[in-house]
Amino acid sequence: MKVSLQWLESHLDLADFSTEQLCDLLTFSGIEVEGVESLPDHLVVAQILSSEPHPGADKLSVCQVDDGSGQARQIVCGAKNYRVGDKVPLALPGCVLTAPDGKTFEIREGKLRGVDSLGMMCSAQELGLAKESDGLLILDSEAKVGIPMAELYPTVFELEITPNRPDCLSHLGVARELTALLRRPLKGRRDYGDSQTSVRPGSPSELRLETPGCSFYTARIIRGVKVADSPAWLKQRLKSIGLRPINNIVDLTNYVLFETGQPLHAFDLAKLEGAVVIRQASEGEGFLALDGKEYTLSAQDVVIADEHKALAIGGVMGGEDSGVTEATTDILLEVAHFDPPSIRRTSRRLGLHSDSSYRFERGVDPLQVIGNSELATRLIEELSGGKADPELLTVGSPGESPTSIKLDGDLCRAVIGAPVSDSEIAEVLLALGLKNSTDGWEIPSYRRDLERPIDLIEEVARIRGLDAVPASNRAIYTPASKADLAYDFLCSLRNRLVALGFFETRSLKLISAAQLNNDLANQYRGMNPLRLKNPLNDEQDYLRSGLLPGLLATAARNQRFGQSNLRLFEAGRVFTATPKGDEIEHEHLALLLTGSRNPRSWAHDASATLDLHDLRAALDVVCGQKVNLTPLPDGKLMCACSIELGSGKKAVKLGSAGILPPARARELDLPAPVVLAELDLKKLMTACSRECVFAELPRFPGSSRDVAILAPISLAAGELKDFIETYDEPLLVSVELFDVFADPTGNKLPADKKSLAFSLLYRREDRTLEASEVEASHAKLLDSIRQKFGVEFRQ
Amino acid sequence: MLEELETIRKDALAAIATVTDEPTLEEQRIAFLGKKGRLTMIAANMRSIPADQKKAVGQALNEVRQAITEAMEKTASDLTAKRDAAAFASIDPTLPSRALPQGALHPLSLILDDAVRVLRRMGFALADGPEIETEWHCFDALNTPADHPARNESDTFYFDSGKLLRTHTSSVQIRTMEAQVPPVRVIAPGSAFRRDEIDATHLSAFHQLEGLYVDRGVTLADLKGTLEHFFREMFGSSTEVRFRPHFFPFTEPSFEVDLKLHAVGRAAKWVEIAGCGIVDPAVFAEISRKRGDQAYDPTQVTGFAFGMGLDRLAMIRYGIPDLRLLIENDLRFLSQFSA
Known part of the structure; x- marks a missing residue:
């Protein structure tokens, strides 16, 4: 809301305060000053007396101006939009102006291309009165030469009034607040108490209140008004807060609104037929408002009507057809109190927000209605020559005063x-x-x-402010919550991944239907996705039910900007619904790898690309133990696997991993293979929450045997490894797969075979093993492998 | 005999002096000290030395052997040292590092971790709540009027079920008080959603950090001390903090918190950074109604609450000019935060 300093000063003395001090004062009372328009000193109204071409510059002219001192002042000027005789703002030497970038500069006497220039004529932009302007600001021809510009453009504050303080939505309200802050009285307040007004309840043929949307309505008839231009003081006040003067009647209703915070409306009495009726609109009733737009009303809206037609949307906006025009001679002045929720509904539904609706929505003081009606009536009589009927017609009740409060x-x-x-x-x-x-x-x-x-x-x-309150530092002990444990776990995961070279991403949780369909692993597609009822657009109308869509979008975006070697992870919440419609929120972790394993450098072969095995290595680190990848069918990933901890019946499924199908990768312009994994953080945390327990160090050396197994190319290494690891041989303590070799040419190995070399370690806890014992156990194991898989062993 | 020993000594030392590699040194060792070496032969002939000379010759023999041995050991250790030096001579320490992949946390995680670290030192535990919320948790319980504009479908994302995407993390205050009795001292970082078109200063999903302390006798002075300490830990011990009265439906009195911050190359400026206040008794009354007990009797407990935008905190801390950078995940941006 715009508040003029000059206007405020009509209510209390503020001359001893600088603009800055007033800003602070308001700010620290809870009224935020969002901006100040304030013209500097040494800026006056001047009149251009003559203008000659500059002898040394085509684009400049040399003007003689009257600055009110009685002597002509020479100014060199580059603008072209003025005529001799125009009045313009003139910055005298010493005037400090602010450039659009916020820097200040002082006007000095000087020479422009060799010609003396003793000041600067200014544009609206140069004075901060407009964002853009073309040429000098041409002032009203009635402006008095020599007066400070600040008198024409008084200081204006842009204030943000919090919704609990509708009483501050006026100059009087802000002034009242300042009287409390400064402990100084309001001055010269025109107080029109109820006692001075003769009030009569309107008869049904005059006034009818037929809706709870209005609690109190008053109408004052003023006859014989002469609609004309407003006087200069009134125009200037309205202009100072950004309003366009229209005519004396309309201007006065606006003036009273910004003076008191009470919205009011003047009808042309000649346009009214019969009683004024405050009623609900009929459903679908059309209405042409003052803004020139046709609105379709609903039965919830309140209208002010006569016997035949609606005249105004109550408390929101008057009608095009019943307003005051130059032909108006008699008016009906409405000052009323409307129900805030009703105004809010109407204004929101119609998308129609006015200074009036803004105030009624937040609450106007019904007990001031009569006084404000009286104030407006007197002003209209004064300025328009009209004569008010002796009685104020009312209907409804202004209600009671607020209840007193006891404070301990x-x-x-x-x-x-x-x-x-x-x-x-x-x-x-x-x-x-x-x-x-x-x-x-x-x-x-x-x-x-x-x-x-x-x-x-x-x-x-x-x-009193919080400066006067001493800071205290009271605290209590708090035990760790579940959220604390989850957060610590996540921090540790994030740090591990960063140490492995991963970048953490954070994507939007709102994604498109296409992303949901294209980029989710099967595991997260079965659940019902959640669609917003009122999305902003169809790119963001679903809540993500997995993290892969976001990661893939991020990868595609980075690829477009030339970043093709990516190790990315994201941890965050995903959303699904049960078939019954209950929302479920899970925390997930997802990884994406694509591009070169090594950055291009003197030290590395940069041709190796990141693959599923790199992903698995990262998963091992994330889980703090070796994970198992168990192949599973998945239409959305190639080589899809379930990520599991442990094996057999005890295996805990954490999520899935795989390779983005090349067709989808091409759609996303991602060249290299893209490997992906997504897992459930809560399951991961549960599976990983083991205490470390010390185990006795082996006191006797073990004995290791290597074996190279010549297996069909289709035999999964994991199958062999699982078999060996779970083989019932108490002496066998560990198995490592240390070499995989295949030769597609068939030279060194048959083309349909591969060699898998394992190192097996045998050991006893209580003594050193005899070589013969190891040989016996090893031979038995090899025999079992041969029988189980039908493979041979390479020598 | 003594003369012969002297000759051997001279010959041996001369030969060793010319040795430049280990095999030659070994040859010389064999030539002089080996089984058939010249010195060994003399030692083998000691029997034939007259008794009166034995002592002198024996002594000389030992001296010569020691001299040759020492010379050989010296040469051997010189050769080893030379070989060691040669082994590393080709290394160029000025080559750039063997590049390891380097990752980074997202700047929001960095700022969040920082804030959480500070607040945990101050005795706050973490709390959490759903992002899909009921209108009661997001608005009603927080004393927000039934027709408050924030509830509007133009401002808030809704689902057909009537639930909504929480517009602030303050709903976690309610979740926590439903589940826990005082004293409650929690912080809740998390996402919040508003139906805003995305631009440089707006995101439809953003991040907040909420704080709540409910206990007997919690005061404005406690709130002031808590936030002053927090922001000074975050932005430096000389950070100026000011509290401006403001309005929120769920706190009374309410304040906005400004910090005086110095962006690089700019004059210090007050920047709005958080909202806070004393929990409105109406919130406790609604919680008590829901719980059906007197654990949050407004005449017995008071509390303070605060909330701040983490995105904004990150923008200020790192000088990020555009919020969209935080959701685009451009590697050229993310890699600036690998500390």
Whole structure:
């Protein structure tokens, strides 16, 4: 909301405060100053007396201007948009202007291409009055030469008023707040109490209230008004807060709104037929509003109507056909109180937001309705020559004053945590306009946000500020939560992966249907994905049910920017629903590898590409133990495997791994094989949460035997290894596969065979083994392998 | 005989002096000290030396053997040293490193880990809650009016079920108080969602860090001390912190927190960084109603809550100008954070 300093100063003395001090004052009372428009000193209104071409520069001219001093001043100027006689802003030497980049510069006397220039004529942009401008700012021809520009463009604050303080949505409201902060009184306030107004309930033939959307409605008829331009002071006030003057009647309704925060509306009485009816709109009723747009109303909207037609959307906007025009002579002035939720609904549904709806939505003080009607009436009489009917017609009731609140000083001190005396508390509340009575603190009718003791404590804390409160550092011991353990586990995983050369990514959790269909491993496709009811667009309408779509999008994006060697991981939440529709949230971890294993360097062969075995190595590190990859069918991954810890019946399935089908990789413009894995973090954490237990070191040496098995090329190494590892031989303590060899040419090995070389270690805990014992066990094992797989052994 | 020994000594030392490799040295050892070496032969002939000369000759023999042995050992160790030196002579230590793949944490994780580390030192435990929330947890329980604009479908993502994507991590306050009795001292980092088009300063999904402390006699002074300490740990011990009164439905009084920060090459500037306040008694009343007990009786316990945007914290800490960089995962960006 724009607030003019000059306007505020009509309510209280602020001359002893700089703009900066006022900003601080407002900011620390909870009213955020989002911007200040303030013109500098030494900037005056000047009139251009003459303009001659510059002798040394085509684009410049030499002007003589009247700065009000009585002597002509010479200014060299580059603009072309003025005529001799125009009035323009003139920055005199010493004037400090701010450039758009925020830097300041001081105007000095100088020469431009050899010609004296004793100041600068300014554009709106140069004065910060517009973001862009073309040429000099041409001022109103009535502007007085020599006066400070600040009188034409007074300082204006852009304030953010929090939703709990609708009472501050006016100059009077902000001024009232400043009186509390500065402990100084409002001055010269025109107070039109109820007593001065003669009020009469309107008869049904005059006023009918037929909806709960309006609690109190007043109408004042003013006859014989002369609609004309507003006087200069009124125009200037409205212009200063960014409003366009229209005519004296409309301008005064706007003025009263920004003065008091009370929205009001003037109807052309001649356009009204019969009684004024405040009613619900009929469903589908059309209405042409002041903004020139046709709105279709619903039965929930409140309209102000006459016997035949709607005249205004109550509290939101007047109608095109019933407004004040130059032909208007008699008006009906509406000042009312509308129900905030009803206004909010209507305004939101119609997408129609006005200064009026904004205030009614947040709450206007119904007890000020009559006084504000009186204020507006007097001003209209003064400026338009009209004469108001003696009585104000009303319907409904403005309701009661707010309830008084008792405040216990100890409670206040307990919340703030500082010694605030009862008299300090009272001093603050009195400054805010509260009154102490036997029932507690009487609340001014405009402070309807004050309902509970805590609201009063808030006022004390707010006005005193937190600077006055000493900081304390109270803490307690807290045991680790489940979330703590999960977080620590994740940190350790992340650090391990980073040490392996992985980059952590964080992708959007909202993805497209296409991503869901294309890029999820089978395991995460079975569940029902969750679709938003109101997505922003169809690129982000589903919650991800797995992390691979995001990782693949990231890989594709990096590829486009020339980054093709990628080790990526992401840890985060994924979402699915059960067939019943219950949402399930899981934490997942996903890995993606593609491109060269080694960066291009003098020390490495850069041609080797990352493959499934690199992925498996990373999974081993992630799990802190060897994982098992068990092939499983999956339409979305090649070489798809289930990632398992342990084997057989005790195997824990953590997720799946595989290779992105080349067709999909080509669609994503990813050249190298892309290997992927996704696993469930909670399962992983459970499976990995083992305590380390010390085992006695072997006291006797073991004895190892190597064996090269000539196996069919189709025999999975894992099958052989599993067989050996689970073979019932108490002396066998470890098995390592140390060589895999195949020769497609068939020279060294038959082309349909491969050689798998294992190293087997035999050992006894209690003594050194005899060579004969090892040989016997080894021979028995080889025999079993031969029988089981029908393989031969290479010598 | 003594003369002959002297000749052997001279010959041996001269021969050893010319040795430049280990095989030659071995040849010389055999020539002089081997089984049939010249010195060994003399020793074998000691029997024929007259008794009165035996002592002198024996002594000379030992001296010569020792001299030859020492010379040989010296030469052997010189040769070893030379070979050792040669073994590493071809290494060029100025070659760039054998590149290991280098990864990095996402800057949001870095800032989150930092914040969590600090807050854990201050006795906060982590808490968690679902991102798909009920309207009650996200709004009602947090004293948000039924027709508050934040509930609007234009601002919040909804599901057909009526549930929504939480618009703030404050819902975890409610989840925690439902499940735990005071004292409660938790922080909850997590995602929050608002129906904003993505641009340099808006993300439809962003990250927040929530804090809640409920106990007997928790005060504004405690809140002030907590946040001052936290931000000074995060941004340096001389960081200026200020509290501006503000409004949130679920705290009363409420404040916004500004830090005075010095971006590189710029004047120090107050930057809004967090919201906080004393938990509104209405929140405790609603929790008590839901729990059906008096664990959160507003006349018995008070609490403070705070919340801040982690994305914003990361932008400030690392000088990141555009929020979109945080979701694009460009390696040229991510690799800047491999510390």
